[in-house]
Amino acid sequence: MLRFLQPVARRVEPGGFRSHRVNALAYSRSPSVLSTLGVLLLLCPAVRADEISLRNGSSLTGRVLMVQSGSYVFQDDAPRGTMQNIPKAAVRYALYDDPAQADRVLGIRSALRHAEGEASFVRLLPTRPFGQAILEAVQNAHASIWVSAYYISGSSTSPIKDFYTALAEKAQQGLDVVVVSEYGPGTSARVREATYNFARELEQSGIRVLFMSGYRILHKKMILVDSQIALLGSANLTMAGTLQSDEMNVEVRSPAFVARMRKDFESIVASAQTANAANQKEKL
DSSP: OOEEOSSOOOEEEETTOOOOEEOSOEEOBOSOHHHHHOOEEOOOOOOSSEEEEETTSOEEEEEEEEEOSSEEEEEESSTTOOEEEEEGGGEEEEEESOHHHHHHHHOHHHHHTTOBSSOBEEEEEEHHHHHHHHHHHHHTOSSEEEEEESOBOOOSSTTHHHHHHHHHHHHHTTOEEEEEEEOSTTSOHHHHHHHHHHHHHHHHTTOEEEEEOSSSOOOOOEEEETTTEEEEESOOBSHIIIIISOOEEEEEEOHHHHHHHHHHHHHHHHHOEEHHHHHHHHHO
């Protein structure tokens, strides 16, 4: 039996997509609402109006009166609100103020009714919030930090500079800090060289750095902290990935979910090589 906790914030429907996202903190009996149903539980500040975020960077506030197959019927919050049809193709996402309306539109409760297990906290993290989230997660780590990244690169710019500094500090404090990155033939020589050189810097600070160099490119980007937190998404752990590029990531706080991610990471580590071994293989 699903139970929403207060405050229940807004529901999100991405424009043009079928996946449904919920802004709420929920209890159910499922170890993973996320992986089974594709439903994300998000926390957002409470609002008093619906909001539509457009792909051109602007946003509208008011009321979503109806959701049609290809558009939103929307009335803005001006004194004499204008009614308009907004094509879903022009929408990044829609935020609903009214939980009941969100449930009617998205079918949230019927989807979550199949779930069972522990409470999970999840939030969406665009580029800059992701940079701050990974820094805070690493700074607050107590036991382990496991990182899988396609591309790693140092920078003199925060937050990525501070992220790698925090990784080094945690390794020196005795935490289990492991970074696995890509070094295979499918990756450009420029990226391989930059990643390898930076990996040697990380190794000198006590971080265990491994490389994948098989025929399949390691494109998984995830950070697992203390068996409690998983951060994953599109961003590389670079200055661009945390400051400049248009990225989308998620933070998941669920021991059951993270446990499955850890098993996947362990399988990656079992096939990975040290930086020296990967470099020697490349020269053969």
